[in-house]
Structures are given as C-alpha cells and as structure tokens.
Amino acid sequence: MLKFNIQKSFKGQDKHSKDLHFKGEVDLSGVCTIFGDSGAGKTTLLRCLIGLESCTGNITFQGQQWLGSNGNNKIHKLAVEDRNIGVVFQEPRLFPHLNVQQNLELAVRKAKNSTFTIHHLAEKLGFSDLLSHQTTQLSGGQKQRIAIARALLTNPALLVMDEPLSSLDVTSKRLLLPFLKQVSEQIPILYITHSEHELFYLSKQMLLVNDGQVEAIGEPQKLFLDSHLSLIKFAQQGLILTVLVKEYDQQEALIKGCLDGQTLYVSAEQAPTTSQIQVKINSRDVIVALQPIEGSSLLNCLSAQIVDYSQDNQKAVVLTLKVQSQCIYAYITLRSFNKLKLSVGSYVYAHVKTMSIIN
Numbered sequence: 335m336l337k338f339n340i341q342k343s344f345k346g347q348d349k350h351s352k353d354l355h356f357k358g359e360v361d362l363s364g365v366c367t368i369f370g371d372s373g374a375g376k377t378t379l380l381r382c383l384i385g386l387e388s389c390t391g392n393i394t395f396q397g398q399q400w401l402g403s404n405g406n407n408k409i410h411k412l413a414v415e416d417r418n419i420g421v422v423f424q425e426p427r428l429f430p431h432l433n434v435q436q437n438l439e440l441a442v443r444k445a446k447n448s449t450f451t452i453h454h455l456a457e458k459l460g461f462s463d464l465l466s467h468q469t470t471q472l473s474g475g476q477k478q479r480i481a482i483a484r485a486l487l488t489n490p491a492l493l494v495m496d497e498p499l500s501s502l503d504v505t506s507k508r509l510l511l512p513f514l515k516q517v518s519e520q521i522p523i524l525y526i527t528h529s530e531h532e533l534f535y536l537s538k539q540m541l542l543v544n545d546g547q548v549e550a551i552g553e554p555q556k557l558f559l560d561s562h563l564s565l566i567k568f569a570q571q572g573l574i575l576t577v578l579v580k581e582y583d584q585q586e587a588l589i590k591g592c593l594d595g596q597t598l599y600v601s602a603e604q605a606p607t608t609s610q611i612q613v614k615i616n617s618r619d620v621i622v623a624l625q626p627i628e629g630s631s632l633l634n635c636l637s638a639q640i641v642d643y644s645q646d647n648q649k650a651v652v653l654t655l656k657v658q659s660q661c662i663y664a665y666i667t668l669r670s671f672n673k674l675k676l677s678v679g680s681y682v683y684a685h686v687k688t689m690s691i692i693n
C-alpha cells in the first residue's frame with residue numbers, strides 16, 4: 335500500500351505556479367498508471383513520492399515511513415537511496431564513460447539478492463550482443479532497454495517510470511510493453527504515460543491527476559466512464575474495449591471476435607497472437623439506429639442500451655451505450671437525438687464504422 339498526503343509549492347520559483355496537493359491510497363499490485371493532462375502535476379507527484387522533489391506531508395510505502403513527522407515534531411525523510419525504488423525516466427541517463435556491462439554491474443553491486451541477472455535481462459530484452467558497447471554508440475531504444483534492466487537489477491520493491499516509452503519506435507514498444515506487464519507481476523510499477531494504449535494494456539488501476547490534485551483512483555474502464563471526472567472530455571472521443579478472438583480470416587484480413595456475447599469483425603493485417611484484443615471505438619464512428627441497417631457496407635451492429643447522455647456546447651449529444659458489461663460512446667447531433675426520441679433506457683442498434691486495435 336502506498337499512502338500519501340503531500341503539498342508542494344513552486345510559488346517561490348514561479349509566481350504563476352499554484353500549490354499542488356496530492357492525497358491518495360493505492361494498493362500497489364501490477365501497474366498503476368498516473369494519467370492526466372499536460373501540466374496536471376504527474377511528474378511532480380512522482381518526484382515527490384520518490385524523494386527527488388522536496389515536499390511537506392506524509393508518505394508511507396508498505397508500512398515504511400518515507401516522509402512525515404517522527405513524533406517529536408521533527409520531520410523524518412527517508413533518503414532516496416534507502417527507499418529501494420528503481421527509476422526509469424524518459425531519457426535513459428546511462429553513464430557515458432562506461433560500457434553497457436559496466437553500467438549494469440554498478441546496479442548489481444547496489445542490489446541485495448537480485449532476482450534478475452544481467453545475462454537473463456540481456457536475453458529477454460535482446461541486448462546480449464551489446465554488452466561490450468559504449469552506451470554513447472547505442473540508439474534511444476537500446477539505451478532505454480538497458481536503463482530498464484539497470485533499474486531491475488537493483489532488486490527494487492517498486493519500479494517508477496516517467497513516460498519510459500514515449501520517445502521509442504514501435505518495435506521497441508512491442509518488446510517492452512509485454513515485458514513490463516510480466517515484470518509487474520513481481521514488482522509493482524508506478525507508470526506515467528500520455529498513451530491510452532499503454533494505459534489500457536498495462537494497468538489494473540490508474541491514478542487520475544488534475545490541476546495539481548489526485549482526482550480519482552480506480553480501474554481505467556470505470557474512470558473512463560465516469561461522467562463526473564475531468565477525463566470525460568477525453569474519454570468521450572472514444573473508449574477501449576476488450577474483444578475475445580474467435581477466428582481469423584486471412585483472405586479477408588478480418589478477425590471475428592466476441593464483444594460481450596455479440597459478434598464483432600475487426601480488420602487486421604495479421605492474425606492476432608493473443609486470445610483477446612483491445613479495440614478503440616471512436617464515438618464519431620458509431621451510427622445509432624432504432625433498427626439494424628440492412629443492405630449497407632457496415633459490418634458491425636451491436637445491440638445496446640442508452641445508460642447516460644450529455645450534451646456538449648456544439649449542439650451534439652454523447653450517448654453512453656451499454657453493450658452488456660462494456661460501454662461505447664456515440665456522438666450524434668441534437669437533431670438526431672430528438673428525431674429518434676432517445677432517452678436513458680432506450681434500446682438501440684450501434685453500427686460501428688471503423689475501429690482500431692491497440693494491442
């Protein structure tokens with residue numbers, strides 16, 4: 335469990351800055367993603383938690399006090415190096431005067447009984463042939479793989495990552511995302527990202543940061559559907575759903591899947607390698623009708639119920655359509671909404687024009 339109630343002020347440094355106040359309790363297991371708008375305070379929260387940024391208040395991790403009062407009204411702050419955290423930033427920050435092996439050996443020396451070895455991680459992350467290379471000769475993706483290995487070799491109780499994949503190519507992301515998911519079964523990960531794809535692929539829970547505060551903590555699917563949260567403006571553009579793979583038709587490059595018991599066809603150049611896929615359905619790609627549309631090129635028609643709706647200032651309505659356990663949004667005009675006499679509880683047919691696979 336990670337518990338925190340901390341304040342941070344940048345006012346001395348920047349008169350325009352607001353005070354930030356973060357409060358929350360997270361039962362850390364798997365990946366917990368820190369998500370929010372640019373400037374919301376994600377990096378500041380993370381840096382305060384791990385002790386790289388000074389702040390006031392209380393932090394405890396798995397019963398160990400990292401920050402707080404020690405009873406005599408004196409501030410207790412556990413040194414960063416005693417918190418047993420592995421840290422990976424957007425920039426790999428390797429020692430340029432050492433080769434890959436030497437960079438990693440520094441971490442091994444720091445660790446107490448590491449469960450990982452250089453050999454094992456080099457194989458898993460595909461850099462066995464780079465061990466004798468100077469780090470200055472490596473690409474960004476190679477450096478980041480080594481930075482992740484270095485963090486793991488310190489045998490951390492918590493791995494903290496600030497947008498670790500944001501500047502990497504697709505191939506590196508394809509290698510690292512499943513790896514991190516696997517690692518998170520052993521070591522909890524606190525992970526900042528702007529990518530919805532990474533968020534939904536990795537996280538069991540998310541910590542939503544908004545305007546210098548923790549706005550909500552919970553499962554991504556639930557928070558993305560909560561119309562009271564700031565996330566809604568972003569979520570209403572489209573939601574991510576889990577689809578079970580039934581079969582793949584190579585000739586038509588089409589996956590036949592199952593979404594909450596209903597058939598869904600998804601275009602894919604290759605057969606999926608997993609038994610379930612995640613697809614993003616944009617709200618503007620959903621056509622709502624009172625009957626199934628016949629004789630059209632539309633492949634997907636889901637029967638759904640309207641469970642909520644909101645009107646935006648563009649004279650459009652965003653409908654929340656529940657398929658069974660999962661929801662999609664549909665963005666329609668106010669005129670269509672009125673014409674179809676829609677309301678909460680109405681049953682409709684949601685025709686999905688297109689969707690993208692995100693894992």
Ligand SMILES: Nc1ncnc2c1ncn2[C@@H]1O[C@H](COP(=O)(O)OP(=O)(O)OP(=O)(O)O)[C@@H](O)[C@H]1O
Nearest residue numbers: 344347348351370371372373374375376377378379
């Ligand atoms: N060193 C600093 N001096 C003054 N203000 C700062 C400093 N660092 C952060 N801030 C302010 O604190 C707020 C939160 O910044 P932070 O970098 O934590 O946001 P973020 O959510 O991580 O943003 P991004 O996604 O763009 O990285 C911003 O208003 C920012 O201007």
